[in-house]
Amino acid sequence: MDWLEQINRVMEYIEENLADEISYDKVAKMACCSKYHFSRMFSSIMGITLSQYIRRRRLSLAAFELQNSDIKIIDLAMKYGYSSADSFSRAFYNLHGVNPSIARNNGVQLKAFPKMSFQITIKGDVEMEYRIERLDFEFTVVGVKNTILTEKSFEMVPKIWEEASKTGLVQRLIDMSWEDPQCKLESLLGVVGEQPSITDEKFEYMIGVRYKNKVPEDMEKIVIPKSTWAVFPDVTDAWKRLYTEWLPTSGYELADLPCIECYYAPDHEPKDELWVPIIA
Template structure:
């Protein structure tokens, strides 16, 4: 399926269910990627989190309902997923700047968030340095953290901070085997449809690559080993200051590279490689269409 078509079908599903329950499992099925990757992709393309977009669309429609119907405010609140009128009123005021009760009694200025529509963009403003590699199976060793998918963007930076404070990074440095994927690895695993509420985030280093000359480094005490199959990887250079360098690569990948590449996403985690002197790589598994 065409990547841009998948994104627009996911947006259509959200639009059709704004007055009801929106299933992140269904979104990920439509987009054919994990919930976490869809959320990340969406935030880079739309410049806002998926949850904020859904909330803004619902509050936009709620304002229309207040203006054009006689429904009770509590019924409108429940319709758009708020458990109480107070919660709805607070969210409505944060978005529109006025309470919903005022909308029906006074002429006020309201905000509108339009429905998004994705299309291929060919800008050519900034080039991307990348290579396509058929990489053999490999193993990594590290620490895995289970977290709520919806909270991933807030929690992951805290995981890195704790890993430094607790000496995990020091232990990895001291036993660094210097295999590719290189450097410290940030791996978002799981969060696929059917199991989208939770995911694992792994901080690791590569401990073995399935080639004859590579020695297997056993996992250190208290760490786990994770295996990944041979696959085709698009490997992007993301050098520069963090987090902007990584974010720039993701935005260009989803908006420009992937729609025009002839590839689609493979069902494997995205791997971020953090090396020295502001050098980074992003490994994204792909399949030729």
């Protein structure tokens, strides 16, 4: 089964279970990747988070039922996973612009959010450079974590780095950095941590460096085991093209580890790289 077929099977599973509980462990298993990677892949390709998609599809179906049946609003709320009629009504209003009770009236304008499917558009006009790095040792990244909203990540991450520079955190990390380089991960690192759950609309992002000594009290650590990585120049461009161009056609599967952004010294070329864990 190829990548595209796997992902579209996931979309069918979600569609078939909109009125039931959706198992996100099963979603990730069907997609042959971790919950972490599926969540980021979905938002990168679709332009919205998985939780937003599921919510919009459920509220679209709820609107159809309101106009074509006499189902009670509280029963409809329970059917689509809301704990009360009030929480359902608020969500319904946010999408459709009217309350559920009004949606039953003739002539009321509602919004239908269609079922999505994944497709690949082969461009072929700009190549995507990468290399494979195999690290045969465990290493530790130490730094400070920040919470990032998935849909605003390209805005929030640069601001976090800018703030870290102003507060002196960046210089402090540079002073802590590894004195005995073992690999090309000797730089300022942005570790893209796992979402608490597959449908969360935020994730943890650590600004840090590789470090072998005692962890400072105001910092945290992430331990990365022996692993294999696909490495891409230009972090911003790589993120935008990773899930839509490289992964569907590469034949690789993503490993259940964080992705790492590497920001090098000013005279280094390239200036930054994205390290993506893969199954060797």
